[in-house]
Amino acid sequence: MQSKAEKEIDGGRKEVDKQIKKVVKGGISMITTKQIKLVWVLARQIGMDSDLLHKLVFKVTGNDSLKALSIEETNQVIDSLIYAGAKVKKTIKPRGKALPPNVVELITPDQVRFIKYLEKELGWHENPERLKGFLKRTIKGDVAKTKKQGIKAIQGLLSMVRRQSEGRKNGKQRQDLCG
Secondary structure: OOOHHHHHHHHHHHHHHHHHHHHEEOOEEEOOHHHHHHHHHHHHHOOOOHHHHHHHHHHHHOOOOHHHOEHHHHHHHHHHHHHOOOOOOOOOOOOOOOOOOOOOOEOOHHHHHHHHHHHHHOOOOOOHHHHHHHHHHHHOOOOOOEHHHHHHHHHHHHHHHHHHHHHHHHHHHHHHHHO
16 A cells, blocks of 8 residues: 555656656657747737638648647748748847846956057057046046946947047048148
8 A cells, every 4th residue: 555655756757747748749849838839929920810820830730730749840830930021039148157236247358458459549558647537537436447347438438439530530521621
């Protein structure tokens, strides 16, 4: 005779077996709920109703039910919908692990090099006080120490370089017109 715990374990195994049978049918991986949702989203994007979608599914796979599709057949249906004009948005996963909110990242060596490069582009490398003054105005300090400060400094310096190069272009054009 089985104890209560053994019965619960057997019941749990049976439930897991049912779930596996839903996903795998005869050794072929079956469509998941997320994939069904994706198919419907794509179909709605191109204005398909239920009847049209099921006709497409039948034409592409020979099945008239979304739930009966294998993973490969699902991919064929998705490709057909994309070919018809549906768009899939790809999510961008952040690199590495997310840092806790109280952690401050230090400025990277690449940021420091880029700030030095922009300083030379602006002609400030001969007078380091100009960069210090700019940093005091933008990040409220003499030196960028954190990644966030580095980003802010680079953005400001880049906009100055762009304005300076536009000014040179406009100045040449004015000289051509006046001269």
